[in-house]
Amino acid sequence: MTDHTYHSASSVSEPRSTPGALVTLTESSAMPPYMQEAMRPVLETPRWWWPSVAVLSAIVIAGIGAWAVQVTDGLGVSGYSDKAFWAVYEADLVAFIGVSYGGAVVSAILRLTNATWRAPLTRIAEATALVTLPVGMLFIIPHLGSPWRIWELVWPPYWNLSSPILWDFFAVSTYLLATAVFFYLPLIPDAALARRWLGEHETSIRARVCRQLYTLIGGRWRGTPEQSKLLNGAIGLVAIMIIPMAVSVHSVLSFAFASSSRPGYLETIFPVYFVVAALYSGVALVVIALAACRRLWKLDAFIEPRHFVRLGFVMLAFGAAYLYLTFTEYLVDGYSGTVGNAAWVHQILVGRYWIPFWFYFVAAGVFPIAIMAIRATRTVAGVVTAAALVVVAMWVKRLVIVIPPATEPIVRSPLGSAGLLGGNWGTYHFTWEPVTITLAATAAIPLLLLIVFRFVPILPVAEMEELAMPEEGLR
């Protein structure tokens, strides 16, 4: 029954398998037919692999170099000043930790809502979350003025529990642990399967190394009902826990901004705003990761257009919610007319920050909705284009959230006579250091994914097996 679902996949795999392998596959009822596809990234080294790794590594190394320059010359070289004390790294921190939410959504939410169509997507989604989150966390380092003292954050005698930043650190660290567990648990049965499969099919040194790894992860997995029950229970529990955890991470992250008296930061909407933004950009990143993996490892048989369209609708829902929150925030602050608030809303809509804001509005506000609304553009290409724009535009939107309030003069004449456009607004100037560091972090994500999929099956084979039956009914 099961091989009907991914029938096309089995046929793809045929020419690649040795005749012996085919016999084993059909004989072994427990071995899913798409094992070959799932293991292909592990065993084969396509021509593009090394060049890609080389280029991406070079960008990452350039980023590390840029950071070294920043450490030597001081944070001032990155365009900061007392009139723009927070800017690009803070936006990066929020944006990169934000995009790691995709894994939590696609995996946990779809798991909890029992959306069986998620099956072929979960591994890629979870791996994307797993690699993005540490990259995002690393932005703490360039963000700090004295990064060599970062150990103080893990030194309890220095802790100040009333600081939002400390809680950010706790929340993100916990979330990282949860993401790792969430990646690890579904991997156990897959590792057991992959180990057996490798034993039957591969004798290369790579295969042997991987076998060792799989023994470590899934060596004791027998697939007995008790084990299955335990594992499913554990995955379910983590799936439930990871959602409030994800919500709390971004809420606390927003408190670092919101727990001040600064106009534009003191916003009760911020926790929700940050969570929705993270979910939105996170789903968009998953879409991009899926499209890339599908193209690179020819997974068209598993990752189908319908997946993109469904994720496109999920993205649309978050995008619309985010647009709505932006609207309410700006409307209320602008309408209030208080000098501090009206000034930054003014600057964003028609003042010095109008370009990034309206870029967000078009690229991540209107465009994705249009793409999903028009049947003709509701295609893989359409959704992926929208997703790419969303990821970029949501990063820009984070700049719009972080920079204007940090550059607003808050000691004004009591009469505010300088006017909304007047006053000594600070300016943040991009320099090559933060640009390089941001690009390096961006490059680190595909680089780490390329490496991760050299070691773990790209498809969650066991889960696909399990969900194949109801999937039949759905289709």
Added chain:
Amino acid sequence: MTRITTDTGQIGAGGGDDLNPQVADGGKRHSGSLGRREFLLTAAGGLGLAALAGVTEELVGPSGNSQLASMSVPEQVATHQWAMVIDLRYCNGCKLCTAGCQAAHYLHQDQTWIRVFTMRNAAGDTYHMPRPCMMCEDPPCVPVCPVSANFRTDEGLVLVDQSRCIGTRICMNSCPYEARYFNWTSPLAVARQPFPQEPEWPVPQVEGTVGKCIFCAAMLPSGQLPECVTRCPMGVLYLGDLEADVAVNGIGNTVKLSEFIADNDGVKFKESYGTHPRVFYIPGHGQDLEADADAT
């Protein structure tokens, strides 16, 4: 006739950035509003966390002067409670205070620990407003630091431990007075200093950390006035001591602090922010306040 001080307050309340009138209270805590720490404590109590006394104590933060601390430990009465009075009536905007401060602490040009803002009054005339650190009694910059690098001394000085600051700059975000300045590049080379490098005398500044006006804390015990107070030729800046109820400026005037503030309608800057600053402003330059002040 409307009191001009009230006007200032109303204008300020509309703009959010106010020089609110406050009856001089000798710097004592206001009881009307919920301070930040009290708020956290209340919230914690509401959540039933108050039982976790240890955690609650932590939430109170490292700054002194909290009500909890005064409840549990019999407070040692400090001999001084430092304050400042800034008589705007006489400030001509010469910025010698800024220059003196920068020279004394080897600061970069843009590190204006005392900054002279040019403001505009109702008549459209400009006046000058020096702004040092307000030495807030409930300083928003203190509780936000993740590594407790900000603290408040029992003499009411808010200081930064630059050997601990990791440079998150969240305190710069919290300060409603733009009083904090980061060391974005390496500090200037310094000559031999009369005091060791410590929070009371952070000279030289430390790259990658936050600095701000310290009321020249290291100079105060020996009876020296802060550099800016000494440098002001107009006698605008007064160092005050709430404990002794006295204030002294750099041209030899000594006043009874509470009376001086009360008689001249002294106000605190952005008092509505709940920071309870210890810097008092006497408004008036270009505002013709004196006639109305007589009415009080």
